[in-house]
Amino acid sequence: xxxxxxxxxxxxxxxxxxxxxxxxxxxxxxxxxxxxxxxxxxxxxxxxxxxxxxxxxxxxxxxxxxxxxxxxxxxxxxxxxxxxxxxxxxxxxxxxxx
Numbered sequence: 280x281x282x283x284x285x286x287x288x289x290x291x292x293x294x295x296x297x298x299x300x301x302x303x304x305x306x307x308x309x310x311x312x313x314x315x316x317x318x319x320x321x322x323x324x325x326x327x328x329x330x331x332x333x334x335x336x337x338x339x340x341x342x343x344x345x346x347x348x349x350x351x352x353x354x355x356x357x358x359x360x361x362x363x364x365x366x367x368x369x370x371x372x373x374x375x376x377x
Contacts, residue, residue, distance in 0.1 A: 292335055292336060295331070295332075295335050296332055296335065296336060299328040299329075299331045299332045299335075300328070300332070302324065302328050303324070303325055303328045303329070306320060306321050306324050306325060307321070307325075
């Protein structure tokens with residue numbers, strides 16, 4: 280089996296990571312400086328940026344590694360080869376079936 284490839288490079292992940300943290304630090308800095316707009320935005324922006332960081336660096340790569348490991352298992356169920364089993368594609372139901 281071929282090793283999985285990702286659309287985002289490590290450099291893109293790090294740029295996203297540092298950009299998200301810079302937004303968080305900027306909002307906190309402006310909020311501490313007395314900006315009412317920054318304080319109003321903080322309720323939405325800070326949790327969103329933290330979730331972005333977690334998603335880009337951890338959750339996405341972790342889930343991809345689990346998918347790859349499951350595909351490596353010997354007891355993985357593969358789709359049926361052609362000709363396909365009739366169960367693979369549901370037949371059209373008669374008009375009054377539903």
